[in-house]
Amino acid sequence: MSKILLHVIAILLLFCFAQTGVADWPLYRGDANATGRTSDTVNIGTNLKIVWEKRLDKGYYETTPIVVGNSVFIGSYDEGIQAFDLETGQSKWKQAIPKDITAPAAYFEGLLFVGDTKGNLYALDADSGTIKWSFHTKGTIDNSPNIDVQTQRVLIGSQAGTLYALEADSGKLVWEYKTDDQIRCFPSILAGHCFVAGCDSYLHVVELDTGKGVRKIALDSPTGATPLISGDYAFVGTEGNEFLGIDWKQGKVLWRYPMRQAVRASAAYKDGTLVFGGMDRTVYALDAKTGTERWKYRTQGRIEGGAVIAGDRVYVPSMDSSLHVLDFQTGRLIQSIELTGKLSTSPAVVSNRIILATDEGVLTCLQGQ
Numbered sequence: 001m002s003k004i005l006l007h008v009i010a011i012l013l014l015f016c017f018a019q020t021g022v023a024d025w026p027l028y029r030g031d032a033n034a035t036g037r038t039s040d041t042v043n044i045g046t047n048l049k050i051v052w053e054k055r056l057d058k059g060y061y062e063t064t065p066i067v068v069g070n071s072v073f074i075g076s077y078d079e080g081i082q083a084f085d086l087e088t089g090q091s092k093w094k095q096a097i098p099k100d101i102t103a104p105a106a107y108f109e110g111l112l113f114v115g116d117t118k119g120n121l122y123a124l125d126a127d128s129g130t131i132k133w134s135f136h137t138k139g140t141i142d143n144s145p146n147i148d149v150q151t152q153r154v155l156i157g158s159q160a161g162t163l164y165a166l167e168a169d170s171g172k173l174v175w176e177y178k179t180d181d182q183i184r185c186f187p188s189i190l191a192g193h194c195f196v197a198g199c200d201s202y203l204h205v206v207e208l209d210t211g212k213g214v215r216k217i218a219l220d221s222p223t224g225a226t227p228l229i230s231g232d233y234a235f236v237g238t239e240g241n242e243f244l245g246i247d248w249k250q251g252k253v254l255w256r257y258p259m260r261q262a263v264r265a266s267a268a269y270k271d272g273t274l275v276f277g278g279m280d281r282t283v284y285a286l287d288a289k290t291g292t293e294r295w296k297y298r299t300q301g302r303i304e305g306g307a308v309i310a311g312d313r314v315y316v317p318s319m320d321s322s323l324h325v326l327d328f329q330t331g332r333l334i335q336s337i338e339l340t341g342k343l344s345t346s347p348a349v350v351s352n353r354i355i356l357a358t359d360e361g362v363l364t365c366l367q368g369q
Contacts, residue, residue, distance in 0.1 A: 115141025237263020277303025
């Protein structure tokens with residue numbers, strides 16, 4: 001089978017996962033451009049109930065799970081990375097090296113990619129957990145890898161301030177792109193470009209083929225948040241108490257939404273509306289074209305994990321130990337589920353289930369009735 005045909009198949013598979021709502025959430029924000037949404041055909045339902053819970057023997061979670069087929073993959077601090085059965089929560093395998101993981105994994109063609117606090121990116125066999133290769137980035141990795149399916153490359157940044165493109169099957173370095181400060185975000189991908197919002201206060205637009213920087217757009221404040229990309233536009237919050245709408249092709253900020261505190265959570269996007277939470281304990285819905293507020297909802301804790309949109313529902317994790325289910329159109333509270341521990345990370349949403357982890361080392365699977 002030719003490489004071109006393989007690339008086409010990979011693209012179609014990822015497109016299908018994003019659009020049909022099958023049980024796959026293979027990347028940190030669901031898809032390569034970090035939209036944080038599922039297909040409208042996904043129906044989680046109301047009256048969410050806990051299907052199963054699994055507690056770590058030691059350590060805690062600071063990371064989002066990913067789901068492929070019937071497997072849930074998640075790394076933890078002090079216990080490495082594990083695979084669980086989606087239906088039952090039973091452990092499938094555990095890999096202790098890497099040990100300390102504070103960022104989500106990524107899946108592509110049978111391989112699982114995950115970074116650790118020592119700066120190593122590992123590729124593991126998704127069925128067994130066996131390590132296939134590793135690559136050292138020279139800085140702590142606290143962000144998830146992304147996959148360029150067209151070239152079959154893995155994109156990863158680290159606190160050393162460098163973005164790397166590696167061959168997915170071998171870990172061989174293809175190119176690197178240097179910034180002036182830490183990279184702590186998921187490197188979003190769209191239209192042959194990679195997007196990195198950096199601690200150097202710039203949004204970097206990088207060519208995927210060559211690793212050449214196309215432009216740097218001033219954000220005026222550092223950020224570790226993941227930029228959401230939709231068409232010609234990028235959206236990201238900053239430590240300067242703002243959320244920005246950016247025309248990345250023209251290289252300019254279109255609008256700024258002032259906040260009371262920083263925005264560290266990733267946004268979700270659907271039908272011209274952005275939904276995100278802030279460190280001010282509030283969930284916001286903004287018009288993507290103008291930045292005009294559509295609605296807001298107050299929680300009892302900071303919001304550090306990204307919201308997810310599934311159908312007409314928004315699922316928001318909060319440091320008040322609850323998952324808040326809101327109506328997408330109005331922001332009205334539909335349900336609030338209290339869990340064991342604070343929620344600092346995003347949920348994974350697949351079929352009729354939601355999987356999320358807490359800072360007390362509890363992995364939880366919820367299902368609608």
